[in-house]
Amino acid sequence: MLRVKELTKRFGGLLAVFGVNFEVNPGEILALIGPNGAGKTTVFNLVTGVLQPNGGEILFDDRRLNGLKPFQIAALGIRRTFQNLELFTTLTVAENVMVGAYHTCRAGFCRSLLRRPGAMKEDRKLYDKALALLAQVGLADKADWPAGSLPFGQQRLLEIARALAGEPKVLLLDEPAAGLNHDESRRLARFLRSLADSGLALTLVEHDMETVMGVADRIVVLNFGTVIATGTVAEIQQNPEVIAAYLGKEVEAC
Ligand SMILES: Nc1ncnc2c1ncn2[C@@H]1O[C@H](COP(=O)(O)OP(=O)(O)O)[C@@H](O)[C@H]1O
Ligand SMILES: [Mg+2]
Numbered sequence: 001m002l003r004v005k006e007l008t009k010r011f012g013g014l015l016a017v018f019g020v021n022f023e024v025n026p027g028e029i030l031a032l033i034g035p036n037g038a039g040k041t042t043v044f045n046l047v048t049g050v051l052q053p054n055g056g057e058i059l060f061d062d063r064r065l066n067g068l069k070p071f072q073i074a075a076l077g078i079r080r081t082f083q084n085l086e087l088f089t090t091l092t093v094a095e096n097v098m099v100g101a102y103h104t105c106r107a108g109f110c111r112s113l114l115r116r117p118g119a120m121k122e123d124r125k126l127y128d129k130a131l132a133l134l135a136q137v138g139l140a141d142k143a144d145w146p147a148g149s150l151p152f153g154q155q156r157l158l159e160i161a162r163a164l165a166g167e168p169k170v171l172l173l174d175e176p177a178a179g180l181n182h183d184e185s186r187r188l189a190r191f192l193r194s195l196a197d198s199g200l201a202l203t204l205v206e207h208d209m210e211t212v213m214g215v216a217d218r219i220v221v222l223n224f225g226t227v228i229a230t231g232t233v234a235e236i237q238q239n240p241e242v243i244a245a246y247l248g249k250e251v252e253a254c
Contacts, residue, residue, distance in 0.1 A: 001025050001061060001201050002047070002078070002170050008055035009042050009225075016042045018225045020056070024170065029192060029202045031212045034222035035246055040205040041083055043222075044172050048080050049073040060170070077169035081159040081176060083205070089148030093139060093158055096147045097130035100165030133161040137191065152179040157188070170201045177208040189215040209247070213237070221246060 002024050009017040017039040024030040032040050045051040047058055049070040058065040065073055079100075087096055134140045137157040142150060147158060156176055163171055173192075177185045189211050196202055196217075206212050212219065212233075219236040221229040223245045229236055236242055 002203070003059040004043070004047065004056070005059065006056035007043065007046060007053055007058065009039075009046055009051060010054045015225050017046065017053075020220075020222070020225075020227055022220045022227070022230065024201045024203050026169070026199045026201050027196050028217045029196050029204060029215055031204045031206060031216035031219045032222060033206065033209075033212060033219060033246065037224075038222040039225040040222055041174055042225075044080055044174055044203075044205065047073075047172060048078060074166060077167070078172070079163040079166045079168035079170070080172040081156070081163050081174055083174040083178070085152075085155050085159060087147045087155055087158060087162075090146055092144050093134065093147050093150065094127055094130040094143040096158055097133055097161050097165045098126045100162035101126055101129055101167075130161075130165065133164055134158075136164075137161045138187070153181065153184050156180065157184075160191075164195075168200065170203070171195065172203045172205075174205045175207065176204065177206055177211045185211050186214075 004020055004022050007017055007020040008015070020039070020043060022030065022032075032043060034040055042051065046053050047065070049065065049068050049072065053066060060076060060078065063076070065076075088099065091099070131140055131143055134143055137160060139150075139154060139157060139161065142154070147155065150158060156179060160173065160176060177188055180188060185208060192202060192204070192215050204212070204216065216233055218230065218232060220227055221236060221239075221242050228245060229239045229242045231239065237247070
């Protein structure tokens with residue numbers, strides 16, 4: 001479904017992403033791992049149109065995404081969460097999710113916020129949809145709290161609910177387990193699996209190896225912008241180059 005071919009991005013003299021290839025299909029969870037600075041977030045910024053590549057192709061259902069604007073890519077069904085949270089902290093939890101769904105309703109979220117005639121019914125529909133999504137991530141009872149008052153881990157879950165409100169076909173998650181405690185991470189992993197089982201294609205950037213190894217179907221390992229290994233969890237865990245470049249450091253750190 002989503003295919004990246006020979007993707008390359010330069011920042012001045014720095015090759016942040018070079019010749020990267022991977023694909024992710026419906027029902028599948030692909031993990032993108034690698035040390036800090038390996039180019040993982042840059043790959044997400046390229047796929048979502050925040051940055052334009054210097055080389056290579058991004059294909060979604062065989063349609064070329066190169067050159068499209070972020071809102072066009074989001075409208076095609078590719079949504080993401082951010083490594084550094086980007087919530088509207090003074091809006092409520094439910095309103096943050098409603099923002100993610102605005103394009104699915106006729107009245108539009110801005111009209112709805114301005115209380116224009118005809119918007120109330122749509123507003124109600126969006127609110128109910130937001131509540132259903134919040135229930136899925138365990139935040140329904142906090143729907144009317146200001147988003148900024150949630151603990152950090154729950155703000156991450158809120159970002160996922162907002163991304164899902166856009167009814168994506170592909171979901172890109174940038175370090176979703178960062179700041180979550182052990183129980184929250186395990187619950188997140190189960191939730192991600194259930195999303196994949198419902199037909200979503202997921203790509204996950206994550207440093208928490210327990211989450212990655214527990215949930216990924218396939219893993220792509222980046223180092224200095226290039227793919228050093230692609231494979232199943234078992235293949236990656238035994239790959240000497242990956243252990244030297246990345247997993248070994250995790251082990252030493254423990
Ligand atoms: N907008 C940018 N301008 C210049 N350099 C950038 C920019 N974004 C990322 N980089 C650099 O590209 C490299 C890859 O960064 P990033 O994709 O954020 O890595 P990761 O997410 O794997 O930690 C880093 O060296 C980073 O400093
Ligand atoms: Mg990053």
